[in-house]
Amino acid sequence: MFLTLVKLPRVVPNRISVLTKAIASFRSASHRATAAKSPKHTSSNPPLAFPCLDKVEKKNEALSQSCSPSVSAINSLEGGPEPSYSMVMTGFKIFKSKKPIFLDFGGFLPEYEIAYETWGKLNEDKSNLILIHTGLSASSHAKSQPDNLKNGWWEEFIGSGKYIDTDKYFVVCTNVLGGCYGSTGPSSKDPANNDYYGTRFPILSVNDMVRAQREFIRGEFGVKKIYASVGASMGGMQSLAYAWEFPDEVDKIISISGCARSHPYSIALRHTQRQVLMSDANWNRGFYYEKVPPHVGMKLAREIATVTYRSGPEWEYRFGRNRADELKPPALCPDFLVETYLDHAGEKFCLEYDANSFLYILKAMDLFDLRHSNYEKSKSNRKSAQEKYNAAESIEEDLSIPEKPYQEQVRKATVTPEESYQDLRKGMERLANNDVLVVGVESDILFPVWQQREIAKVLGEAKEDIKGKGKIEYFELGNDVSNYGHDTFLLSLKDIGGPVKQFLG
């Protein structure tokens, strides 16, 4: 590269000062003109306003101010700092297990509680119990009941003469193990030290959740076989898992928008939610109880989650390209209607649910896998957890990630998709004698419809393989019926409810 030296003209000093003064006087005149128009602006253009960040700062301040030990004992959503989530939900009952539960990934809980609600009556021969499994963040409050008159999350789905008919069935719903609405989870206290579990809570699986539910069903109602295991989303995973764990203790299974094993794409979508949440400094590696909770991380995680729960076509119809206020200039804070909607969804949720429960349950969904090889592995992990417990050893795992970066394996060296499928087919033989209804939704991007088609296909083959007695029904809602995506089970009740009612009989 050549540098050209330019010879500058010699400037006489007093000429410079004349020039400088002229420029200064021009600048000050033009500044006076701008200032007259808008006294605050000294830059070429006014700075943008950030009402969304102002709101976050104010909220932080309010939460910090209410963050004193005396307040924390009575905290609530309004009062903060960290809400007592089970106080937000009321009117549920508690099943207490004093026996430990040994978990699929080698941890254990020395004792645990399961929050539950019921509707309808258990018949004399105890044969009409329907267990409703929740999605990720729902409570046991699926429907209003005398101890909590607020509408539940499946209010119009369950009831006298409804799709799940409480005149016929005794309907039970629990808050999952790991949740924060009354069941034992990371925001509960560890009986070993009377301190919050936080991230000392063990990694959970969906199958651990149903194992705890089964203890509850037997312990609380003395029911040995449930009439139906019903759920959507993570509930659709649980409905299958219950029968996978205890095939002879379930009659019918309904899995809506579920899957038989998590897909890497869904894991990726959940990973992004965990990452933003864990990046909130207030998360503090899970030890934020009685301090300011990671509400910003939770809000952003919920916004990402909401993108996965609904669908583009729905938003095209609902919001289009409309902005919240067309008369205002575009802003970097939420501006389009779809942005203000996501902002609202995040804001509404961020103090309603415990951040650690969110992380653990998302992870449990990632780990979901009904392949045969997983059955053996989990069984052996639970056995070694029990042995360690009996020997009163503390279970400390090495959770560090390997220092050497992961080297992509040659495909041949790992399990091929076909081998993996055959492993799943063998795993699904466990359900060969159950009647199963699988419902899929074409507009779902989180649990894409091919995953429900896979459940039906692999179940059909597994039943053939061992001449199982169960029936399989598959029902799919196309884009012409519902564009609500993954949340269809909460929004298109009639379309989901018809096949459910018919299948239950």
Ligand SMILES: CC(=O)SCCNC(=O)CCNC(=O)[C@H](O)C(C)(C)COP(=O)(O)OP(=O)(O)OC[C@H]1O[C@@H](n2cnc3c(N)ncnc32)[C@H](O)[C@@H]1OP(=O)(O)O
């Ligand atoms: C992964 C699993 O295992 S489970 C599946 C997870 N799914 C969920 O958790 C569901 C989350 N979604 C909900 O809870 C929803 O409220 C549903 C599905 C129950 C109902 O959906 P909808 O009837 O479409 O209502 P939705 O909540 O999406 O929108 C209405 C709310 O948004 C607000 N809103 C709507 N449009 C906008 C907008 N453009 N800007 C700001 N706010 C908006 C409304 O005012 C209303 O507010 P409110 O709830 O405070 O009264």
